[in-house]
Amino acid sequence: MIKIELDNVAIGYYRRPVLRDLTFNVLPGDLVGLIGPNGSGKSTIIRALTRIITPLQGKIYLDGRELSTITRHELSQMLGVVPQLPLLPSAFTGFEIVLMGRNPHLGMFGNEKARDLEITWQAMEMTGTADLAKRIIGEMSGGQIQSLLIARALAQETRAILLDEPTANLDIGRQIEVLSLIKKLCRERNMAAMAAIHDLNLASQYCNRLVLISGGRIYKHGTPAEVITAENIRAVYGAEHCVYRHPLNGLPVVLVDGNVNSGIEGAKNG
Amino acid sequence: MKGQLPADDNRPAGTVVDRKTASPWSAHLVPWRSRITAIIVLTVVVLVVAAVATTIGSVSIPITDAIKVVLDRLPFIDFTPTWANGTGIIIADIRLPRVILAGLVGAALATAGATYQGLFRNPLADPYLIGVAQGASLGAVAGFVLPISASFLGVGIIPIFAFAGGLISMVIVYLLARQGKSLPVTTLILAGVALSALLSSVVSYLVISSGDKMHSILFWLMGSFSLSQWSDVRMVLPYIIVGTGIILLYARSLNVMQLDEEQAQQLGINVERMKIILLAAATLITAAAVSFVGTIGFVGIIIPHAVRLIWGADHRFLLPLSVLCGAIFMILADLISRTILAPTEIPVGVVTAIFGAPFFLYLLRRRKKVIF
Numbered sequence: 001m002i003k004i005e006l007d008n009v010a011i012g013y014y015r016r017p018v019l020r021d022l023t024f025n026v027l028p029g030d031l032v033g034l035i036g037p038n039g040s041g042k043s044t045i046i047r048a049l050t051r052i053i054t055p056l057q058g059k060i061y062l063d064g065r066e067l068s069t070i071t072r073h074e075l076s077q078m079l080g081v082v083p084q085l086p087l088l089p090s091a092f093t094g095f096e097i098v099l100m101g102r103n104p105h106l107g108m109f110g111n112e113k114a115r116d117l118e119i120t121w122q123a124m125e126m127t128g129t130a131d132l133a134k135r136i137i138g139e140m141s142g143g144q145i146q147s148l149l150i151a152r153a154l155a156q157e158t159r160a161i162l163l164d165e166p167t168a169n170l171d172i173g174r175q176i177e178v179l180s181l182i183k184k185l186c187r188e189r190n191m192a193a194m195a196a197i198h199d200l201n202l203a204s205q206y207c208n209r210l211v212l213i214s215g216g217r218i219y220k221h222g223t224p225a226e227v228i229t230a231e232n233i234r235a236v237y238g239a240e241h242c243v244y245r246h247p248l249n250g251l252p253v254v255l256v257d258g259n260v261n262s263g264i265e266g267a268k269n270g
Numbered sequence: 271m272k273g274q275l276p277a278d279d280n281r282p283a284g285t286v287v288d289r290k291t292a293s294p295w296s297a298h299l300v301p302w303r304s305r306i307t308a309i310i311v312l313t314v315v316v317l318v319v320a321a322v323a324t325t326i327g328s329v330s331i332p333i334t335d336a337i338k339v340v341l342d343r344l345p346f347i348d349f350t351p352t353w354a355n356g357t358g359i360i361i362a363d364i365r366l367p368r369v370i371l372a373g374l375v376g377a378a379l380a381t382a383g384a385t386y387q388g389l390f391r392n393p394l395a396d397p398y399l400i401g402v403a404q405g406a407s408l409g410a411v412a413g414f415v416l417p418i419s420a421s422f423l424g425v426g427i428i429p430i431f432a433f434a435g436g437l438i439s440m441v442i443v444y445l446l447a448r449q450g451k452s453l454p455v456t457t458l459i460l461a462g463v464a465l466s467a468l469l470s471s472v473v474s475y476l477v478i479s480s481g482d483k484m485h486s487i488l489f490w491l492m493g494s495f496s497l498s499q500w501s502d503v504r505m506v507l508p509y510i511i512v513g514t515g516i517i518l519l520y521a522r523s524l525n526v527m528q529l530d531e532e533q534a535q536q537l538g539i540n541v542e543r544m545k546i547i548l549l550a551a552a553t554l555i556t557a558a559a560v561s562f563v564g565t566i567g568f569v570g571i572i573i574p575h576a577v578r579l580i581w582g583a584d585h586r587f588l589l590p591l592s593v594l595c596g597a598i599f600m601i602l603a604d605l606i607s608r609t610i611l612a613p614t615e616i617p618v619g620v621v622t623a624i625f626g627a628p629f630f631l632y633l634l635r636r637r638k639k640v641i642f
Contacts, residue, residue, distance in 0.1 A: 050536050076538030083536070089391070089528045091583050095298045103526050104538040109519055111586070112300070121295035133298060156537070 001028040002063045002078060002159040002192050004049065009058035011041070011048045017056055018044055019216050026160070026192045031183050033207030034196040035227070037237055040213045042196035043084060046162050049194075050081050062160070076104035080153035084164040084196075088145060090138030097137065097148050098124055101155030123154035126181060128174075142169035150178060154185075161185075163195040167202060175199075179206040200254045204228050205246075212236060228252035305587040312594040319598050320373060323605045324365040328612060329356070336361050368498040369601055371506065371562065372618075375495075376569055376600020378510045378559035380592040382552040383570030384577070385517050388524040388585055389548050390455050396571035397556040400462025401439040403565040404469035406557060407491055409435020410564070411476045414487050428490070429505070429561040436557030439465060444549070453545050455531075492617030493566030495604045502562045513555035517589060520548055524585040566600075568622040572630045573599055579633045599626065 003025060010020040019041045026032045034042045047053050049060060051067055060067040062078060070078070080101070088097060101123065102116040124130045129147045137145065146169045153161055163182070167175040183206050186193050197203040203210055204224040212220040212227050214236040220227045230243040233254065246253050325331045335353040339361040342349045382397035390399075397403070409431035416427075443465050447458040477487050523544055527534050531541045560566070577591045599622070606625060607618040 047532075050532075052532055052535060072535060072540050073538040076536060079536075081533075081536040083533060086530055086533055089583075092528070093298075095295075097529075099298070100526050100529065100537055103522075106522070108523065111522065114299075117295040117298060118293065121293070121298075130294070 001190055003027055003061070004160055004192055004194065005061040007059045007061070009048065009060055010056045011044055011053060012056055013044075013053065015056060017216070019213070020057070021217050022058070024211055024218065024221055026194050028159070028190040028192050029186050030192055030194075030209060031186045031207050032194045033203035033210045033224075034194060034213060035198075035200060035203050035210055036213035036219070041216065042213060043164050045213075046081070046164050046194075046196060049162055050079065051075060073104065076156070076158075078158055078160060080156040080158040080161040082146075082149045082153045082161070082163040082166050085142060085146065085169060086149075088137045090136060092137050094129060094132035094135055094137070094140070094144075094148050095120065095124070098129070098133075098151045098155050101152035104156055104158075119157065120151075120155045123151040124148075126154060127151040128177060143171065143174060146170060147174065147178070150181075158191075159189070160192040161194075163193065165196055165198060168198060175202060182206075200228055200233075204251050204253065205249075224251050228254065300584070300586075305581060305584075305591075308581060309587070309590055309594065312591065312598070316373065316594055316597050316601075319601050320369050323369045323601050324361055326605060326609060327360070327365060329360055331357055331361060340366065363500070367500045367503050368495050368604065371498040371503050372495050372600045372604040373597035374503065374506055374510050375559040375563055375566065376573075376596040376598070376603075377593040378506075378514065378555040378596070379566065379570040380573035380577075380596025380599070381514050381517060381589060382556040382559075384574035384585070384588055384592040385524070385548055385552040386570075387574055388527060388588075389545060389552075390459060391528060391530070392455075392459070393575065394571070395459075396567075397552065397559075398466075398565065398567070398570065400458060401443045401465045401469065402436040402553055402556045403560060404466040404473065405439025406432040406436035406560045407473045407565055408439075408469045408476075409433070410490055410561075411473050411480075411487055414483050414490070415476055415480055429502070433557050433561035436560060437553065439469060440549070440553040440557075452542055453549075455545075458549075489617055490564040491619075493560075493564035493619035493622075494607070494615065494617050495563055496608070496615055498562070506558045506562060509558035510555050513551040513558070514593060516551040517548060517555075520544060521585040521589050524548075524589075528583075564617075564619065566619045566622060568619070568626055569596055569600060569603075572626055576630055576633055 005025045006022045009022040010017045011022070012018040022045065024032075034045060036042055044053070048055055049067070051072070054068065062070060062075070067075075099112060099116065099120045102112055102120060105116070106112065121130070124133060127147050127150050129144070129151050132140065132144055132148060140148075146166065150163070150166060153163075161182070166178055166182070170178060179202060182193055182195070185191050195207070197207070207224065209222065210224055210227040211218055212232060219236055220232050228243060229252070230241065233239055233243055239256075242254050242256055244253050244255055245251070321333060321336060325333050325336045331353070335357055338349045339353065339358050341347045342358075343362055379397050383395070386395040386397060386399060387393060410428050412435070413428035413431035443458065443462045444453070446461040446465070447453055449457065477484060480487055523539050526537055526539050527541070527544070529537070535541050556570075573596045574588065574592050577588055577595055581587055581591055600618075603621045603625065604618050607621045608615050610616065
């Protein structure tokens, strides 16, 4: 079991903080959604958790250990990452990309064994990407690449996983598949997962806790019902009158009415 | 979601199934066998090409004699000389060191090129991209122009100046590009290109103002093996073996680096350390390669691409196959440079491009697939 903890963390680029006072945990079995307007720093938090950037202040703990004391190789065995549509070399096949998820488990000079290929294949089957195994990246759509990156993080066999907009390029069917899979893994394998998600409705339906980021701080932290309220959505996104209850499960849903002039001009999204 | 394993559940009990052929992932096993075969075959080709190259020249020597001469020089093997008087000297003291040096230089430049291309994820990278060649050129030209005629351990001043020039310029580029703990590749390339331009204009000025030395300077700049000796081979060999060895160890990590630096880090690669080690190793073998024979162009960029076209982009094979193909290509280029207009020698750098470019373009047209 692994726990991600942020304790009063400030993060930024070139010593200028973008985010401060970040304190929250991701517990085993949790799927925590990071929500917030464009540019609010969701990806920055993920980059700090993967040690691409170092916090300017405060501490991040993974499995009770301070992040900076964990070597890069160890970290890659503990924490899988699904980046947001990165550039991938177009000559690689789908299988080769997913197989790279095994790198953390190979020695520096080791080569893949049959077991690694088998785990890779399973990850591709689970994410419905097995038919992409032989195709090259250059011929794939954004959504297909996105699914491959999720498969790669699964092949990494970590106990915690971070996803940066995992559903951004997927159609509604794939969005449901991907998030259900992640939720299932969290529950069954007791993984700790955190996903930056743009779509408030998906966040509300699949995450058990949400962290709403705005103005460089955590605006609200709690269950979907606590975070996605008409008040909060108006304050953070400037959108009026759009939060309702899901008719089947009562979770908050955000609906847009195109005929009403929403207060976008007056938006204060920090 | 198909969550289940690629299992063979419907098999009747007791059926023997070869996991390798039964599993759907078996199609993705790395084709070790065919690639290792390629490595073995090419190793033999290197030896054959080298042997044949020693027999061709102003005096034509039967290959049996050439082999006997070489074996005769080894301890414990003695032949009664059946060959003509000068043959031993021509083979063992003139042609053999030349062929071996050509092979080493070709191998080093091709390996360094493949390394830079992989490290920078840039198909246009070559061993000279970040200033090593211009630094070496300036060093060599300074050696020609300065009124010093010292030598060190039996090596002339020019190779030493060239080697030092190459390494120093690389260190300058490194220090310029470094930002805190990280070394951004784009900054590195830009700093290298800028320094190269600066150094090359200094070299140009020194060349046109060098008077009667101009011809020998230009000949060095275009590259030539005409002065190769055993001492050169002995000086260059350790650098190339150590540098190439280090690079080969990082082959699989270089594959992961093809994603991008952030993903490589997230997959457990210590990117900054790897960049420094590989830059140092590739620079070392490049500087060693050019120091005696001049800045031979084209090999470092084209051989890795040709290997990619034929055998694919997996660095575990790309790198060793580049070593071998670089050696073969350079031995042949040098052979052409000394024989085609004999007794005149044309600079080998001219040959590499004139004969190599059409061959590469042929490969490029024939295999229309994504290679980078």
